[in-house]
Amino acid sequence: MEKLYGHPKSLVDVQSKYCPGCGHGVIHRLIAEAIDEMGVQDRTIFMNPVGCSIWADLYFDCDSVQVPHGRTPAGATGVKRMRPDHLVVCYQGDGDLAAIGTAEIVHAANRGEKFTVVFVNNAIYGMTGGQMAPTTLVGQKATTAPHGRDPDVAGMGYPIRVVEMLATLAGTRYLARGSVDTPANVRKTKQYIKKAFEAQMRGVGFTMVEVLSPCPTNWQMSPTEAVDWLKGNMIPYYGLGEIKNELDGAAVAAPAAEKRGAA
Amino acid sequence: MSDDKRLMKGNEAIGEAAIRAGCDAYFGYPITPQNELTAYMARYMLDSGRVFIQAESETAAMSMVYGASAAGGRAMTSSSSPGISLKQEGISYASGADVPCVVVNVQRAGPGLGGISPSQGDYFQATRGGGHGDYYNIVLAPKSVQEAADLTYEAFDLAEKWRTPVIVLADGLIGQMMEGVVLPPARDAGKRPDRPWAAGGRAETARSGSMRPINHICSMILDPPALEASVRARYERYARIEKELGRFESVNVDKARLVFVAYGTCARVCLGAIQLAKKEGLELGMVRPITLWPFPSAEIARVAQAGKRFLAVEMSMGQMVQDVRLAAEGKAKVDFFGRCGGVVPSEEEVLDYAKKLLAGAAGA
Numbered sequence: 001m002e003k004l005y006g007h008p009k010s011l012v013d014v015q016s017k018y019c020p021g022c023g024h025g026v027i028h029r030l031i032a033e034a035i036d037e038m039g040v041q042d043r044t045i046f047m048n049p050v051g052c053s054i055w056a057d058l059y060f061d062c063d064s065v066q067v068p069h070g071r072t073p074a075g076a077t078g079v080k081r082m083r084p085d086h087l088v089v090c091y092q093g094d095g096d097l098a099a100i101g102t103a104e105i106v107h108a109a110n111r112g113e114k115f116t117v118v119f120v121n122n123a124i125y126g127m128t129g130g131q132m133a134p135t136t137l138v139g140q141k142a143t144t145a146p147h148g149r150d151p152d153v154a155g156m157g158y159p160i161r162v163v164e165m166l167a168t169l170a171g172t173r174y175l176a177r178g179s180v181d182t183p184a185n186v187r188k189t190k191q192y193i194k195k196a197f198e199a200q201m202r203g204v205g206f207t208m209v210e211v212l213s214p215c216p217t218n219w220q221m222s223p224t225e226a227v228d229w230l231k232g233n234m235i236p237y238y239g240l241g242e243i244k245n246e247l248d249g250a251a252v253a254a255p256a257a258e259k260r261g262a263a
Numbered sequence: 264m265s266d267d268k269r270l271m272k273g274n275e276a277i278g279e280a281a282i283r284a285g286c287d288a289y290f291g292y293p294i295t296p297q298n299e300l301t302a303y304m305a306r307y308m309l310d311s312g313r314v315f316i317q318a319e320s321e322t323a324a325m326s327m328v329y330g331a332s333a334a335g336g337r338a339m340t341s342s343s344s345p346g347i348s349l350k351q352e353g354i355s356y357a358s359g360a361d362v363p364c365v366v367v368n369v370q371r372a373g374p375g376l377g378g379i380s381p382s383q384g385d386y387f388q389a390t391r392g393g394g395h396g397d398y399y400n401i402v403l404a405p406k407s408v409q410e411a412a413d414l415t416y417e418a419f420d421l422a423e424k425w426r427t428p429v430i431v432l433a434d435g436l437i438g439q440m441m442e443g444v445v446l447p448p449a450r451d452a453g454k455r456p457d458r459p460w461a462a463g464g465r466a467e468t469a470r471s472g473s474m475r476p477i478n479h480i481c482s483m484i485l486d487p488p489a490l491e492a493s494v495r496a497r498y499e500r501y502a503r504i505e506k507e508l509g510r511f512e513s514v515n516v517d518k519a520r521l522v523f524v525a526y527g528t529c530a531r532v533c534l535g536a537i538q539l540a541k542k543e544g545l546e547l548g549m550v551r552p553i554t555l556w557p558f559p560s561a562e563i564a565r566v567a568q569a570g571k572r573f574l575a576v577e578m579s580m581g582q583m584v585q586d587v588r589l590a591a592e593g594k595a596k597v598d599f600f601g602r603c604g605g606v607v608p609s610e611e612e613v614l615d616y617a618k619k620l621l622a623g624a625a626g627a
Contacts, residue, residue: 048481065480
């Protein structure tokens, strides 16, 4: 009998250290499935981030390179330029990519570096224990925003829509935002990731998939409450869809971005 | 190729030597006084189909070096003092993950933005690790354009052999001056040592029928005893480097009444002072460290045992002199003369100070 669904080959068969209800496990699986389907496991280099997902090298059964916090796109630039025939996957969280590594992501995208960034946006710092992230929503509480993110009086700034920001750069070819809150959105996110990976292997420019992901522990919610909060608060602000898709040559710029209402 | 002699700036000679050593990838960011090096690499790396990127920052450039080397390439960056401070993050990570690379520092005067004139003020930073954590890097100190080329060429091999970043510690004067240089032959890329530890290329090994295990290039070990064991293993390697690599040049040490200890530009100044002294019938000598880490401590100790006194001469407020004192272990007098702020000492003022010391009119 043919086995139709099982543990992805590119994921090591161990129990993860992630908290119950965390999105990393699902996102890891989507990446591994795409790698398996493309048959590129032995040509994949995973850029291991700083944050909760620093454990990724325990889980992905492929070579990995771990770089300083925020420098993943710089490290990946070096890796991909030396190994242009490999699938290079950057895995970054919101603090890593949108705070300490803002310069690196912007310039890697602008150079059109031919790797893929999977950007996990859970609107909070996970590993360090729930500090405010650049993507923390206005009013959302964090250990460093105890009364909620306050852009005005406390001067905490506004949540950054990274994908839309990068969409203005000529080096970017495919920018999408998915979510892992429902089975339908998980499936769509998988399609985005695979599309980006395939584009990378065809050698087109910079590709990135942002994934909205729950962090029940640091949001101080149950896993089901966290999914509901993501749906009710994050998706209205961070609209889902293919924000920029220039994979077929013609620019299909951001209708999704215009439809999205501001929070 | 070995008779390939050219008149070049130090910065350009470093670039050409790196290319001939098989540098696959260069990442840099503009900063004076090393800009000719980045421009040289832009022209000749791109023309030969290699990787050149003008990075968004020194920090990013260093992580690009780390990535390129982790993926099996020979990678290099260059900068000057303020930029080298920014690179310390990546240098610490490369040291912790045993990723070889070459970092050229064409030193200028600090602290802070300081000035753009030559300095040796980054000695502590270069020889004590420089970033966070327990580690050392090999540090090479050229005194001429020729030696800048030779040491840069060798730096790539040393980095790979010892799995560590190698710092070429030049200064603005070495970088900017022009001298004749005999360039080394271009390295045959096919004859490089294998990098079985690098990321990527598993598909090739799979085709040959023996899939190698996966490689993780990583400096993180959260289990304290395991991290300690890893650092201790690295320090055993450092002990072997100290045993094998310490390198120096000796000038007139046996006859000398006073022995200079100086490297790089200051060694040239001291050599001039030695020649001036000779005309006056005064015998002076010099120990010139070529490797600053490992420091040639055994030679300093030997000269100290022989009853000589030392004068360390630096373009700093006194950094290397501490290593001279450590090596002399109180068995010899060690004095210091230094200029800073981008001032290069003159042969005359160095000689004057040496004479004052010998007359008992200066020093400790």
